[in-house]
Amino acid sequence: MSDRATAQSPPALTRWEQRAEGPLFVASLLFLLGYATRVLAPHHAEPWRGLSLVLVGVTWLLFVIDYAIRIRLSGLGHRFVRVHWLDTLVLILPLLRPLRVVKVYTAVQKRRDKPRLSLYARVMSYAGMTSLLLGFSAALAIYHLEHNAPGASIRTFGDAVWWACATLTTVGYGDVVPVTPVGRIVAAGLMACGLALLGAVTGSFSSWLIQTFRREDEKVPPAGG
Structure with a gap:
C-alpha cells in the first residue's frame, strides 16, 4: 500500500520535492558542517562553537518546515509518517539525510x-x-x-x-x-x-x-x- 501511495503522489507534492531537493541538499551539508564544528572544535573555540550550534538549529528548522509542507501537500495527514517513513527517520536523525x-x-x-x-x-x-x-x-x-x-x-x-x-x-x-x-x-x-x-x-x-x-x-x- 505504501508503494502505491508513493507512486500516486499529488502533483503539488511532486513539484515541491523537485524544487526543494537542491536547497535541502545544501542545507544538509551546512548541517553537517555545523555538527562537525561543534564536535571537533576545542571547547574554548568561541564564537565558532556557538555559531555552529545556531547553524545546526537553523538547518534542522528548515527540515521541519519541509516535512510539514510535505504532509500538507500529500493529503495523507498522520498516515504520511508511516507511508514516508524514510522522510520521518531523516527528520529525527538529520545525519541520515x-x-x-x-x-x-x-x-x-x-x-x-x-x-x-x-x-x-x-x-x-x-x-x-x-x-x-x-x-x-x-x-x-x-x-x-x-x-x-x-x-x-x-x-x-x-x-x-x-x-x-x-x-x-x-x-x-x-x-x-x-x-x-x-x-x-x-x-x-x-x-x-x-x-x-x-x-x-x-x-x-x-x-x-x-x-x-x-x-x-x-x-x-x-x-x-
Missing part, C-alpha cells in the same frame, strides 16, 4: 523501459557520495560518543574515520570498536547502511547490464528468419 539515495534508486528501478546508463550512473555516483557523507557523519557521531568513554579504543577523530571505513565496507577489522551502548547502535546502523548502499550500486549496474543485453537480443533476427 544521505540515505535519501534510496528514493533515487527506487525511481530508477521503476523506469525499466529506459535502461539508460545516465540513470544508473546517477544512482552509483549518488551512492558513492552518500557513502562518503554517511561515513563522515558516523565518524563524527562515534567520536563524539566514544572518545571520553572509559576503556574506549576510539580516542581520536582519525580512529573514528578508520572505524567508519572498516564498518561501512563491512570489513570490520575489530582493532577499534565502540564500547558505549549508543555507539554500538550507531555501528549496527552503519553496517546496515553499508550493505544497502552496496546493494544499490551493484543492483543498478546489474539491472542496466541485463536490460541492455535484452535489448540487443531483441534486435538480433531469429535464426533462419
Whole structure:
C-alpha cells in the first residue's frame, strides 16, 4: 500500500520535492558542517562553537518546515509518517539525510523501459557520495560518543574515520570498536547502511547490464528468419 501511495503522489507534492531537493541538499551539508564544528572544535573555540550550534538549529528548522509542507501537500495527514517513513527517520536523525539515495534508486528501478546508463550512473555516483557523507557523519557521531568513554579504543577523530571505513565496507577489522551502548547502535546502523548502499550500486549496474543485453537480443533476427 505504501508503494502505491508513493507512486500516486499529488502533483503539488511532486513539484515541491523537485524544487526543494537542491536547497535541502545544501542545507544538509551546512548541517553537517555545523555538527562537525561543534564536535571537533576545542571547547574554548568561541564564537565558532556557538555559531555552529545556531547553524545546526537553523538547518534542522528548515527540515521541519519541509516535512510539514510535505504532509500538507500529500493529503495523507498522520498516515504520511508511516507511508514516508524514510522522510520521518531523516527528520529525527538529520545525519541520515544521505540515505535519501534510496528514493533515487527506487525511481530508477521503476523506469525499466529506459535502461539508460545516465540513470544508473546517477544512482552509483549518488551512492558513492552518500557513502562518503554517511561515513563522515558516523565518524563524527562515534567520536563524539566514544572518545571520553572509559576503556574506549576510539580516542581520536582519525580512529573514528578508520572505524567508519572498516564498518561501512563491512570489513570490520575489530582493532577499534565502540564500547558505549549508543555507539554500538550507531555501528549496527552503519553496517546496515553499508550493505544497502552496496546493494544499490551493484543492483543498478546489474539491472542496466541485463536490460541492455535484452535489448540487443531483441534486435538480433531469429535464426533462419
